[in-house]
Amino acid sequence: MIYVDGENAVFGRTGTKIAKALIAGESVLLYNCEKMRLSGSLEVQKAKLVSHRSQVNKRDPTESPHWPRVPNLLVRRMLRGMLPWSSQRGRDAYKRLHVQIGAPAHIHEKITKMEAAKKELGQSFTILQLSQALGYQMR
Secondary structure, three states: EEEOOOOEEEEEHHHHHHHHHHHHHOOOOOHHHOEEEEEHHHHHHHHHHHHHHOOOOOOHHHHHOOOOOOOOHHHHHHHOOOOOOOHHHHHHHHHHEEOOOOHHHHHOOOOOOEOOOOOOOOOOEEEEHHHHHOOOOOO
């Protein structure tokens, strides 16, 4: 299993590394996902996600795409877009992905860690800020 710390990591760069490892057959645990960073404007990204959330299948509304507000589920859904979802290989890779809010207690004793892609960004925001803009409330 590969452990990835998402704190201050750029989502797109780290996501491609995670997707590549998943397709190769590895299991991946991404922790501190709410602290991952996205570049650009929060308002623009919020508008994109609101438009995704409002898409409805006219034939059967229950089959509409689901875009969650919770940070770990949102990151998992965004990583699904980086996998070949139409093939069985992509669906199996998606099952090997585990995303957590915060760091698990046993993480310090594990050996295998993937270095997250970290870079200085101009205008950026965290996944938690995006989730809160969509209506997520931490408890």
